[in-house]
Amino acid sequence: MKRRVALLAVTAVGFLALTSLPANAMGSGNPYQDAQVGLNYVVYQPSFTAGLSLKKFGMHTCGVGKDEALNVNYGSGKHNFLLTESSINNICPMNMMLIRGATRTVVTKPGAGNLTATQVVIISVGIERAQLNVIFSHLVPRYTASGSKVVAPILVDPTVVTNASVQLTNVVVFTVPDPENWKATVADPTIVSFTPGGNQGTYTTNPGLKPLKKGSTVVTLDHNGTLIAFTVTVY
Numbered sequence: 001m002k003r004r005v006a007l008l009a010v011t012a013v014g015f016l017a018l019t020s021l022p023a024n025a026m027g028s029g030n031p032y033q034d035a036q037v038g039l040n041y042v043v044y045q046p047s048f049t050a051g052l053s054l055k056k057f058g059m060h061t062c063g064v065g066k067d068e069a070l071n072v073n074y075g076s077g078k079h080n081f082l083l084t085e086s087s088i089n090n091i092c093p094m095n096m097m098l099i100r101g102a103t104r105t106v107v108t109k110p111g112a113g114n115l116t117a118t119q120v121v122i123i124s125v126g127i128e129r130a131q132l133n134v135i136f137s138h139l140v141p142r143y144t145a146s147g148s149k150v151v152a153p154i155l156v157d158p159t160v161v162t163n164a165s166v167q168l169t170n171v172v173v174f175t176v177p178d179p180e181n182w183k184a185t186v187a188d189p190t191i192v193s194f195t196p197g198g199n200q201g202t203y204t205t206n207p208g209l210k211p212l213k214k215g216s217t218v219v220t221l222d223h224n225g226t227l228i229a230f231t232v233t234v235y
Contacts, residue, residue: 030155030164031057032070036142039067041087041116044109044139045155047206049074050131051177052081054157062092081124081135088117099123107136112143134204153208158221163231172209172232174221181224182207188217192232 032045052075059068069086082099086092088108098104102125111117120139124132140155153173154166166172172192176182179197186194190212197207209219211234221228 030142030161032142032155035059035070039087039115041067041085041089041118042109042112043070043142044085044118044120045142045175046074046083046135046138047140047153047155047173047175048134048138048204049175049177050079050081050127050135051179052079053177054160054175055080060092062086062090066090079126081122081127084121084123085118088119091119097123099125101125103127103129103132105132105136109139109141112141115143158228158230162228163233165233165235166209166211168211168214168234170211174207174209176206176223179204179206183222184209185220185222186217187219188215191215191217191234192219194219 030045032043036043054072054074055076056073058071060071062069067087067090069084069092072083074081074083082097084092084097102123105122105124107120109118109120120136122132122135127135140153153171154164155173155175156164157175159176164172174182174197176197180199182197184194184207186192191214192209192211195205195208195210197205209232214234216231216233219230219232221230
C-alpha cells in the first residue's frame with residue numbers, strides 16, 4: 001500500500017550519513033546481495049532507478065539484537081531518492097523520516113522462505129510519480145526460496161563493480177543511468193551476448209548480458225565514449 005504524507009524540514013537526502021556494511025555481509029560485489037546475508041527479511045534491489053546512479057550504500061541499526069536496515073542513496077541535487085528497507089517486524093525510525101520538499105512513498109514487499117516481509121520506503125526529490133511506480137514495480141528480491149523456479153537476475157552497477165559470475169540459465173542486468181546510451185563489445189561473443197537497453201514504449205529496460213556457454217570473457221562497455229572493461233564468468 002502506498003501513501004504520501006506532509007513533509008517537515010530535516011535535511012537533504014544526499015547528505016544522510018551512512019554506516020558501512022557488516023563484516024559478515026561482504027563478498028559478492030553486489031551490496032544488496034551482500035546485505036541479504038544474515039538478515040531475517042528479504043532484501044529488494046531496484047532494477048530501474050529513474051536514470052540515477054548509486055551514490056552511497058549503507059546499513060543502520062534498529063535496536064539491540066534486531067536486523068539492520070538498508071539505507072541507500074541514488075542521484076544528487078534536484079533529482080535523488082533515499083531507499084530504506086527493514087523487516088515489517090522491526091520497522092526502523094529512519095523509515096519514518098520526513099524531508100522538506102520530498103515525497104515519501106511506502107510499500108510492503110512479500111517475504112520468502114523463512115524470511116519476513118519487508119517495508120520499503122523511498123523518500124524522493126524531483127522524481128515523477130510515474131517513475132516512482134516503475135521503481136517499486138521493478139524491485140528484485142535478492143533471496144530465492146529453495147526449490148523456486150524463479151531466479152533473480154544478477155544486478156550490477158558497472159561503474160562500481162567491474163566483474164560478475166553468472167549461471168548459464170541466468171542473466172546480468174546493468175543498473176545504469178540513461179540505459180539507451182550504453183553499447184558494448186564482447187571479446188568472445190560465443191560466451192555472452194549484449195542486450196541493449198532503452199525505451200520500450202511503456203517502460204524502459206536496462207542493458208545486460210545473456211550467457212551462451214560456460215567460460216570467461218571481457219566485455220568492453222561504452223557509455224558516451226567512456227569505456228569500462230567488465231569481466232564476466234559463466235558457470
